Amino acid sequence: MNLFADAQDAKVVTHDGSITLYNHEVGECYHSKGGALAEAQNLYIGGSGLCQRLQVGHHGVLSVADIGLGLGYNACSTLAAWESQETVPDLQLTSFESDTKLIRDLLTGRGSWQSNWDHRWLGYVCRFQLGGLSSGPLQLLTSSGRHPHSLAQYTWTIVISTASSNGLRCLFDQELASVPKFDFIWQDAFSPLKNPDLWSADWFEALRAHSQGACTLMTYSVARQVRDALTQSGWQWQKVKAGPGTKRHWLRANPTA
Numbered sequence: 091m092n093l094f095a096d097a098q099d100a101k102v103v104t105h106d107g108s109i110t111l112y113n114h115e116v117g118e119c120y121h122s123k124g125g126a127l128a129e130a131q132n133l134y135i136g137g138s139g140l141c142q143r144l145q146v147g148h149h150g151v152l153s154v155a156d157i158g159l160g161l162g163y164n165a166c167s168t169l170a171a172w173e174s175q176e177t178v179p180d181l182q183l184t185s186f187e188s189d190t191k192l193i194r195d196l197l198t199g200r201g202s203w204q205s206n207w208d209h210r211w212l213g214y215v216c217r218f219q220l221g222g223l224s225s226g227p228l229q230l231l232t233s234s235g236r237h238p239h240s241l242a243q244y245t246w247t248i249v250i251s252t253a254s255s256n257g258l259r260c261l262f263d264q265e266l267a268s269v270p271k272f273d274f275i276w277q278d279a280f281s282p283l284k285n286p287d288l289w290s291a292d293w294f295e296a297l298r299a300h301s302q303g304a305c306t307l308m309t310y311s312v313a314r315q316v317r318d319a320l321t322q323s324g325w326q327w328q329k330v331k332a333g334p335g336t337k338r339h340w341l342r343a344n345p346t347a
């Protein structure tokens with residue numbers, strides 16, 4: 091196997107050279123061996139058609155949900171994709187993560203997996219004020235930035251809590267009431283075996299209730315229980331061919347009309 095794992099910090103260099111971590115407690119890596127960066131760019135950004143949606147023009151704020159911020163690959167790839175387009179709407183990126191220590195490492199730019207990140211990505215994560223970060227049950231961090239070629243602005247909100255379907259419903263009624271309904275969802279929790287609550291029909295129903303009719307949800311899991319949970323909660327799904335060096339299929343879902 092063409093992987094290098096460091097037992098001390100569980101750092102794993104994936105096939106495209108980007109670095110992920112192995113979580114000993116969960117018994118899984120944060121990304122596929124095929125490439126942490128490749129997964130973010132091919133599955134979530136490429137597979138969803140985010141850039142094409144921006145190119146044809148999007149009315150109102152583009153709202154993206156990032157379930158399982160983790161090491162920040164999907165979130166930073168979203169910001170980079172938005173910045174790469176000439177004409178864009180404002181962007182609201184909402185990330186959910188329960189691991190406060192991981193967030194602290196990510197947002198200081200000193201995470202062991204960030205050693206080969208470029209300055210642009212480090213700029214995204216280091217813009218947060220970490221002064222008040224504690225280990226309370228719910229915290230929200232927000233940062234913002236301008237598009238390089240237009241007046242458009244992004245807002246990145248990180249919701250630090252153990253997400254659950256009921257918790258999500260309360261957040262959308264209260265703290266996240268001003269977040270526009272999602273246009274895109276990156277469903278990237280640990281596997282359904284290890285993280286079952288975030289793959290249940292109830293979870294997908296809570297996400298659907300806060301999604302636009304044309305929302306696109308992307309995920310790496312094509313497990314039967316995931317497909318069934320999506321169907322039960324009003325999503326129609328299709329398998330899409332996965333990128334090179336990884337599994338055969340990923341999943342794309344849209345709310346049922």
Ligand SMILES: C[S@@+](CC[C@H](N)C(=O)[O-])C[C@H]1O[C@@H](n2cnc3c(N)ncnc32)[C@H](O)[C@@H]1O
Nearest residue numbers: 158159160161162163164187188252253278280
């Ligand atoms: C597969 S990793 C995500 C990788 C990430 N999307 C990236 O781009 O680097 C899954 C993440 O989900 C987080 N997570 C698991 N259960 C959660 C929960 N109930 N609420 C919030 N975050 C959770 C884990 O702490 C972990 O960081």
